[in-house]
Amino acid sequence: MPAEPAFTTQPQPAAERANDGSVTFDFTDRVVVVTGASGGIGSAVTDMFAAAGADVVVHGRKADVLAERVAAVTDAGRSAVAVTGNIREPETAEEIVRVAHERFGRIDILINNAGGNFGARLEDLSVNAWNATVGSNLSGAFHLANACLPFFRAVGGGSIVNVGSASAGYAHPLRGAYAASKAGLASLTRTMAWEWAQDNIRVNCVEPGAVMTPASRFALQESTAVSVTRFVAMGRIGRPEDIARVCLFLCSNGASYLTGETIRVAGGPHTSTPADVDLVRNPAG
Numbered sequence: 017m018p019a020e021p022a023f024t025t026q027p028q029p030a031a032e033r034a035n036d037g038s039v040t041f042d043f044t045d046r047v048v049v050v051t052g053a054s055g056g057i058g059s060a061v062t063d064m065f066a067a068a069g070a071d072v073v074v075h076g077r078k079a080d081v082l083a084e085r086v087a088a089v090t091d092a093g094r095s096a097v098a099v100t101g102n103i104r105e106p107e108t109a110e111e112i113v114r115v116a117h118e119r120f121g122r123i124d125i126l127i128n129n130a131g132g133n134f135g136a137r138l139e140d141l142s143v144n145a146w147n148a149t150v151g152s153n154l155s156g157a158f159h160l161a162n163a164c165l166p167f168f169r170a171v172g173g174g175s176i177v178n179v180g181s182a183s184a185g186y187a188h189p190l191r192g193a194y195a196a197s198k199a200g201l202a203s204l205t206r207t208m209a210w211e212w213a214q215d216n217i218r219v220n221c222v223e224p225g226a227v228m229t230p231a232s233r234f235a236l237q238e239s240t241a242v243s244v245t246r247f248v249a250m251g252r253i254g255r256p257e258d259i260a261r262v263c264l265f266l267c268s269n270g271a272s273y274l275t276g277e278t279i280r281v282a283g284g285p286h287t288s289t290p291a292d293v294d295l296v297r298n299p300a301g
Contacts, residue, residue, distance in 0.1 A: 041264045044069030047120040048267075049112060051103055051160065052130030054081035056229025057179065060256035061127050061263050066092040068264065073116045073123075075099045075108075075130065095120070103130040104151030109159040113167060123167040125267050128157035128201075129179040133194045146193050153197035154204065161208060165217075173216030175267040178205050179259070182225040182282045198223070202278045209276030218275040220266045225282025227254040249284025 041064075048065045052058040054076030062072050066089040074085045074096060082098035089096035097119045101108035116123050132152030134145040157178050168174030181198040188195035205221040212219060226244045241253055262281050265271055 039261065039265070041068040041268050043125075043264075043267070046070045046124040047073065047116060047122050048125040048127065049073045049075070049116055049123055049160070049164065050127045050129060051075040051112075051156070052179075053085050053098075054078040055129070056256040057224065057227060057259050058127075058129045059085060060260035061129060062096075063088055063092070064257070064260045064264055065125075066094045066096070069094065070125070071095045071120055073097055073099060073112060073119070075101065075103065075112055077102065103156035103160070104148065106159045106163075109156070109163040112160060113163045117167065122171050123164050124171060124174050126161060126164050126174070126176045127179065127263055128160060128176065130156055131179070131181075131194075131198075133191060135190050137190060138192045141193055149193040150197045150200075153194065154200045157201060158204060161219075165212070165215075168212075168217050169215050174218075176208065176217065176219040177263045177266050178202075178219070178221045179263070180205075180221045180223040180278065182223045182280050182286075184223060185280070186286060205278065206276045213275060218266075218271070220271070220274060220276070221278040222259060222262050222266070223278055223280040223282070224259045225254055225280070227256060227259060229256060247287065248282070252283065254281065254283055 043065055046069070048070045050058055050062050050065070050072060053062045053074035058074075058076065062074055062085050066072055071094050072089050074082050075098070076082050077100060079098070079100050082100065086096040086098050097115055099108075099112050099115050101111060113123065130152060132149055134141065134149055136145065161176055164174070164176075178201050180201045181195065183191060183195040184199035184202050202221050202223070205219050208219040226248065228241070245251060245253060259281055262279060266274065266279070
């Protein structure tokens, strides 16, 4: 069985640190599959794993952006290969694992990050939009995790991180299919963790809150970002790197006794009502 990826903390010079030591990871010679790698979170996950020594199989639907990710991994001194395809199709999962095995001979880590979203009231959501959303956010993760299973067993174990959404835990008007599929992903994570624990495969879920990516509505409309930030305890929209660091931690030996867990990365818990926010932020008002 391969040694666990390293997780360490190292102190920084006082001028460089905000609170305590920096976190470093070592995934040298591990092979990581990242779906949705052409998006903001997927790009950050890919770059961080490469910086930590991993070789990466990147998946997405934008070949030109994937080529940039492959180039970035190469610049970091590691190897990468790109696979394009619709994550909703089981054939895409089969192609990803085929390419990974052909190029690297193994798979150690899977980051199920690909997803999709349609903004509409439930009664206005078409059958195709519903199926596409559930297929992208839930079925795709299921197909790829199953396709990777024999390869994890061949190397003595592995780690899966399913990237969900904080909206899985509350009502999300205009994003009902998205929230439901992400809630399903959290449930699927727990079952995968139980069924595959005996194979030394850990499965966890990360649930991002509002994250500033190039394609997000927060980047496209400043007023939306300002409005959402009011409801974030830490007072800012998340960054892709915030999510990527948690993914790396969950795949490291620092999380060796964590499986079946869902970690919300949203800058703080949600408040009960908008009035609470005003009371806390303006106590004298």
